[in-house]
């Protein structure tokens with residue numbers, strides 16, 4: 292967590308809801324002081340979905356205290372105090388702090404120790420301001436709502452411990468969390484969403500529906516898809532392959548490891564080393580190795596002058612491989628360097644561009660164990676990756692086509708709310724955080740901005756958060772219940788094509804460097820399947836459903852069973868994921884089992900169905916749809932799958 296103090300610029304961009312929530316933290320502190328006047332406060336910022344205030348207090352606050360604290364907060368809100376800003380000199384602020392008057396209702400015997408420390412750290416040229424609401428005075432740069440009465444509805448949510456400034460050498464404080472909204476309805480909707488999200492938790496459903504597992508012997512953060520989960524990943528892959536083929540992509544396949552030199556060239560080493568698995572070394576360097584290297588160098592001279600004998604040439608090749616093996620090898624953390632090598636493998640001309648190389652590439656990233664979270668944060672990722680190489684003139688239409696692909700996927704999956712975060716560079720950090728190419732940054736950022744504007748895509752621009760080799764776009768999507776997910780990243784790259792010396796012959800017969808776009812609209816299988824589980828609450832549309840049809844027989848008449856089996860064969864011949872339950876259990880028990888596994892469609896088959904060459908159709912979540920002719924029922928299934936219908 293970022294424990295740094297917010298800059299004035301950051302404060303100026305605080306949204307209305309952040310102001311409201313931060314204001315609520317002042318009210319929280321006021322309420323705590325009314326009950327425990329000795330409380331000492333540190334920082335109280337808004338956070339994602341709420342706010343907190345860190346407090347040092349001998350009494351251990353527990354959720355049992357929330358009612359009491361909330362009652363005091365309500366009084367403050369009802370009193371509708373204005374938030375009044377007072378600018379003070381550094382000396383005045385320190386004097387008040389020494390009298391215990393900061394983050395307090397009155398002067399106290401103990402100084403406001405954390406606030407005194409915060410004053411010390413305010414830059415000399417920054418104005419110091421206090422905010423007063425009722426008796427409560429706090430050291431704060433704002434901003435707030437106008438009056439406490441503007442805080443519509445709030446609730447305290449939990450209490451945790453936190454070190455002052457996030458440093459474990461500092462005292463441990465109690466962090467009291469809450470959330471606030473403009474209206475009671477918004478607050479209620481938020482908690483209802485959380486309740487629903489708990490039921491949809493992909494880790495819980497993943498287990499119940501037998502979609503994926505983790506295993507300690509395999510390792511943390513390394514999910515394995517069970518057959519039912521693998522089906523979803525395969526369907527997504529099929530979708531991506533069809534979509535990309537139609538859009539002129541070509542598929543490639545690359546190994547999961549590569550020599551260190553590849554990642555040095557790409558610039559991922561050393562900058563990205565912490566996120567990569569440690570390297571493998573196949574052979575250690577020793578004396579014998581040194582002798583071989585010398586011999587290799589001799590042979591190199593001979594080969595270069597084309598004077599080698601066949602024996603010398605084969606010795607040269609043999610040694611070359613042996614020396615390459617002594618290098619470090621890395622598990623790949625990204626597919627780009629391999630793809631760049633494929634671009635360079637063949638001479639390219641402007642006629643070959645745009646070249647779009649796609650691969651569902653498996654990458655490995657060393658995420659900190661504390662960061663691992665279900666399928667959302669993992670160490671092995673199967674990525675819907677592709678790298679597009681193009682001339683600058685082609686950039687706009689290529690980038691636009693990528694965005695169109697996103698929007699089509701959103702429509703297919705019923706994702707109605709999304710946001711593209713367009714991260715740009717900070718010119719003052721060129722050469723450190725960002726590749727030192729001021730002109731290219733300007734150009735590509737402008738082109739990207741134009742495309743986003745012209746296509747009416749919902750986006751925000753975030754300065755200073757670009758990748759080190761170019762501007763990027765992070766795509767956030769909200770599931771049907773309003774939960775937010777980071778799904779994918781798009782990056783413009785003008786540095787790596789240079790590092791890899793990628794070139795194409797332009798019309799004027801001059802070698803030029805292509806621009807590259809990295810894109811992964813479906814993100815990784817891991818994260819996207821996790822998202823879909825929660826989005827659909829496990830009730831997948833037919834085309835994605837792990838088990839599309841289950842045939843349930845009534846009774847044990849061998850003729851009925853044969854009829855049911857013939858339907859199974861027909862469905863399977865059409866690649867429908869169909870199963871049969873021909874056990875002698877009661878039909879209600881069979882239906883219940885299928886419902887539990889959220890099987891999409893059930894064909895219930897009794898003697899009457901057999902006689903009429905029909906099936907009785909039941910759809911999960913919809914119930915009994917009645918009997919239909921066999922051919923019609925099967926045709927409907929096939930059409931729904933083919934069209935990837937949302938039902």
Ligand SMILES: [Zn+2]
Nearest residue numbers: 422431432433
């Ligand atoms: Zn404040």
Ligand SMILES: [Zn+2]
Nearest residue numbers: 625626627809
């Ligand atoms: Zn890439």
